[in-house]
Amino acid sequence: MARVAGRRARALPRIGAETARGWGFLLPGVLWTIAFFVLPLAIMVLYSFWQRVGSVLVTDFTTANYERFFAQTALTKALTNSLEVTAITVVVSVLLAYPLAYILAYHVPRRWQRIALVLAILPFWTSYLVRSYSWLLVLAEGGIVNSALLGLGLIDEPIPMAHNRGATILGFVHFFTMLLTLTIFANLVQIPRNYRLAAADLGASRLKVFLRVTLPLSLPGVAVGAFLTFVIAIGDFITPQILGGNKELLMPQAIMLQIGRRGDFPMATAMGLILMLVVTAVFLACARWLKMERV
Amino acid sequence: MRRLTFDTLRVLPVGAYVTLCYGFIFLPVAVLVLFSFQDGTLPVPPFKGVSLQWYERVFESRRVMDALWNSISVAVLSSAVATALGFLAAYGLARHRLPGSGAMQWLMMAPISVSYLIIGMGLLITYNEVGVPKSLLGLGIGHVVINLPITFGILYSQMGAHQANIERAARDLGAAEWQVLLLVSVPMLWPALIAGFCLSFTLSWDEFIIAFFVTRFDVTLPVEIWSMLRTGLNPMTNAAGTLVFFISMLLVVIVELSLLRRRRRNA
Numbered sequence: 262m263a264r265v266a267g268r269r270a271r272a273l274p275r276i277g278a279e280t281a282r283g284w285g286f287l288l289p290g291v292l293w294t295i296a297f298f299v300l301p302l303a304i305m306v307l308y309s310f311w312q313r314v315g316s317v318l319v320t321d322f323t324t325a326n327y328e329r330f331f332a333q334t335a336l337t338k339a340l341t342n343s344l345e346v347t348a349i350t351v352v353v354s355v356l357l358a359y360p361l362a363y364i365l366a367y368h369v370p371r372r373w374q375r376i377a378l379v380l381a382i383l384p385f386w387t388s389y390l391v392r393s394y395s396w397l398l399v400l401a402e403g404g405i406v407n408s409a410l411l412g413l414g415l416i417d418e419p420i421p422m423a424h425n426r427g428a429t430i431l432g433f434v435h436f437f438t439m440l441l442t443l444t445i446f447a448n449l450v451q452i453p454r455n456y457r458l459a460a461a462d463l464g465a466s467r468l469k470v471f472l473r474v475t476l477p478l479s480l481p482g483v484a485v486g487a488f489l490t491f492v493i494a495i496g497d498f499i500t501p502q503i504l505g506g507n508k509e510l511l512m513p514q515a516i517m518l519q520i521g522r523r524g525d526f527p528m529a530t531a532m533g534l535i536l537m538l539v540v541t542a543v544f545l546a547c548a549r550w551l552k553m554e555r556v
Numbered sequence: 557m558r559r560l561t562f563d564t565l566r567v568l569p570v571g572a573y574v575t576l577c578y579g580f581i582f583l584p585v586a587v588l589v590l591f592s593f594q595d596g597t598l599p600v601p602p603f604k605g606v607s608l609q610w611y612e613r614v615f616e617s618r619r620v621m622d623a624l625w626n627s628i629s630v631a632v633l634s635s636a637v638a639t640a641l642g643f644l645a646a647y648g649l650a651r652h653r654l655p656g657s658g659a660m661q662w663l664m665m666a667p668i669s670v671s672y673l674i675i676g677m678g679l680l681i682t683y684n685e686v687g688v689p690k691s692l693l694g695l696g697i698g699h700v701v702i703n704l705p706i707t708f709g710i711l712y713s714q715m716g717a718h719q720a721n722i723e724r725a726a727r728d729l730g731a732a733e734w735q736v737l738l739l740v741s742v743p744m745l746w747p748a749l750i751a752g753f754c755l756s757f758t759l760s761w762d763e764f765i766i767a768f769f770v771t772r773f774d775v776t777l778p779v780e781i782w783s784m785l786r787t788g789l790n791p792m793t794n795a796a797g798t799l800v801f802f803i804s805m806l807l808v809v810i811v812e813l814s815l816l817r818r819r820r821r822n823a
Contacts, residue, residue: 290645379808
């Protein structure tokens with residue numbers, strides 16, 4: 262017994278039994294992820310190379326779904342719509358969230374900071390579905406904005422504000438401004454105060470301190486938030502469906518149409534995988550750009 | 557005097573900006589909550605007076621109450637499983653030198669970068685292929701998949717060297733591995749465990765698209781609210797939405813308090 266304890270104290274034997282035990286802890290989570298995440302993705306890839314003919318699933322290898330996607334302008338339009346809407350969402354959300362996070366990080370007294378931040382992202386925690394619906398109450402023909410404008414006599418007829426691209430973007434911007442405020446704030450408060458003080462001492466103006474010190478150092482927070490925004494927004498079905506309506510389809514809506522109306526799973530999986538590849542490409546581009554910025 | 561004008565000039569736009577932002581952020585929620593008390597059939601102006609009738613309707617609705625119960629069950633169970641698996645995996649990776657641990661870490665975190673839409677579609681097809689019927693169990697499995705990276709990520713980041721030393725001390729004093737885990741590691745990581753559980757709970761609680769894909773007769777609250785939306789604007793939806801909002805708030809408060817306590821202890 263004493264010998265065993267002595268051997269442990271030296272903390273050398275990290276092979277064999279030790280490794281096996283480590284794997285034992287790791288295994289349940291890894292197996293779960295493989296069985297219910299990796300395997301379904303693999304089956305999806307397989308499906309995307311099958312084809313639905315009439316109402317029969319033909320399991321011969323074919324690239325027909327992918328060819329059809331790029332041949333039909335209605336489908337490629339859904340992808341470009343998604344990319345445009347998401348890009349606008351990311352830019353507008355960053356522009357709104359950055360000043361807010363900056364003020365919260367540097368202009369709010371420390372003891373109020375936490376509560377101010379929690380308040381700023383409180384509706385972030387409401388149901389995603391309900392949040393989109395509540396924007397409908399604001400934008401509808403009889404909604405808050407139209408009622409206010411009519412009441413003030415600024416307009417005679419209610420302006421249709423819901424069920425278009427602008428409404429989708431507004432719903433997205435609302436949600437992601439909160440998310441970005443959180444990630445940018447977290448980054449700003451980590452920048453040592455001394456850096457800014459040193460720059461100011463060396464004669465940099467406020468603007469220069471911001472442009473040369475604070476902004477570059479906060480870019481990782483912006484990048485993380487922007488990427489999360491991009492991933493969540495481009496895959497979201499709820500906001501465009503509730504606020505945007507059916508006039509202009511985004512990619513998730515087009516995918517859901519393949520499933521709901523046509524039961525065409527091979528096509529839907531092909532489109533899902535195309536969307537995934539686009540997201541991956543954007544991620545790699547972002548990562549590369551960030552690395553270049555740092556050099 | 558000059559100092560004062562300078563400060564006002566600087567503070568005024570800042571204050572205005574913050575007010576506008578908070579207004580923008582809270583506008584839809586305020587409208588939602590206000591018109592859940594509407595004494596009329598439309599949740600839009602004019603506000604006709606305070607009434608609790610829509611809350612009564614929500615609580616009387618068998619479908620909503622069943623969905624509420626389903627949502628809570630799925631969220632509690634899937635979060636518990638995700639927290640347990642995430643904890644064990646983080647422990648395995650943080651405390652043992654394993655070959656290929658980088659790849660394993662990457663694998664555990666991978667689901668976070670894939671849309672729920674795609675995860676849901678994959679599960680639906682897989683269940684179809686294997687012959688598993690649409691059910692809440694299948695949904696719970698999916699929610700563990702999306703929450704595992706989160707609980708794992710939180711716990712892995714919180715497992716520091718000082719805890720490893722305490723665990724080693726316990727082992728040297730003769731504790732068996734399971735005793736170290738349950739009597740030493742778990743109590744030390746309690747705040748992170750609670751935070752991971754609650755975050756998982758809110759994500760599962762709010763998740764729509766996977767639930768929409770893999771459930772049919774027994775549905776969760778987001779799916780039920782989705783079918784309520786088909787009837788158009790309705791104060792009952794506001795009332796249900798307000799209830800969902802306050803349940804989520806409750807969890808946020810719990811997480812905040814548990815993190816706050818940890819910070820105090822560390823300070």
